[in-house]
């Protein structure tokens with residue numbers, strides 16, 4: 001097992017009817033900005049519960065943060081924060097609203113001229129404006145981690161940021177919010193969380209037995225609950241396990257002491273930036289090709305995953321690893337997720353070269369757990385995914 005430090009300061013408040021507990025977490029004298037997305041919270045009752053709880057505070061609201069939170073929209077919200085002298089942010093939404101709020105938390109205290117630098121110059125946020133979240137869509141794990149991904153339409157970019165100052169102070173996880181989530185987003189959430197685990201697991205063995213079992217446990221749970229939650233999002237047992245699995249998939253715990261990859265996300269983010277494809281779907285496009293291309297380096301873990309998660313017990317390590325990739329692709333299909341770029345756009349020619357060039361320009365020349373994934377390899381993987 002590799003050496004590690006682990007600190008996760010986010011308080012999780014989990015369970016039915018927990019939204020009202022916001023009042024126990026936000027300081028009484030705070031001036032709160034309530035941030036949300038395109039309005040789903042006004043249809044499913046979450047908005048009413050949140051505003052009822054905020055009753056005792058001075059608060060204003062800012063809605064309209066789009067999926068793949070857009071820099072230009074966030075810059076408008078930043079003006080409100082400054083003009084209204086906001087002291088506390090409350091994100092009510094999925095990964096996009098929470099990530100947008102993290103950007104604002106950082107930008108509100110940023111001393112440079114243009115907050116876009118936080119993303120392009122990899123400026124880590126050591127301290128941000130305090131914020132909490134009410135999670136409405138299990139998927140990203142953003143509710144219990146310190147990362148965010150921000151999109152800029154103008155330049156077709158999607159870039160990540162983070163730092164120890166960007167953990168939410170608290171996150172409310174009420175699984176009953178899942179009942180209003182459309183099928184497309186449920187499938188996205190399952191796929192995103194599943195791939196988060198894969199990125200932190202599908203590398204090479206380092207004798208981290210517990211981390212492997214944690215990861216496999218989350219994957220097995222997602223596989224078990226996937227058909228149930230898709231069939232009936234009001235099934236509380238399935239919903240609560242879905243929500244907690246997504247949080248645990250990316251709150252830092254399972255990646256401690258083990259190598260991680262994250263190249264599937266790096267390539268996937270470019271597909272969202274270029275074509276607007278949902279984040280989770282870009283992962284399902286890239287992951288199978290990534291694992292096929294890096295087969296030799298990853299086959300031991302692929303075979304272990306095949307055995308323990310999919311019960312693939314026949315054949316050699318190579319046989320099991322190959323079957324595990326096929327089973328993963330089939331799983332995405334069972335969720336209703338297409339796994340080829342050409343399923344999403346007809347204009348895919350040239351995508352691989354474009355992404356490889358972007359990586360070269362940014363100096364991303366050594367991705368993956370062995371720091372050996374160069375832009376020429378990225379180009380080949382993306383082509384395999386056409």
Ligand code: NZQ
Nearest residue numbers: 037038039040067068094095096136137140142147180181
């Ligand atoms: O905007 P509203 O109207 O709220 O509707 C949203 C949105 O259209 C809807 N929705 C959310 N909760 C709902 C609901 N509809 C009905 N009932 C509910 N309870 O779902 C749609 C998608 O929401 P979004 O927040 O975009 O989805 P998700 O949580 O998948 O977030 C995706 C974003 O997170 C980033 C992605 O890149 C993408 O920008 N990620 C963030 C990560 C992180 N911070 O750690 C890691 C991830 O890998 C990912 O990159």
Ligand code: ZN
Nearest residue numbers: 140192196279
């Ligand atoms: Zn993701």
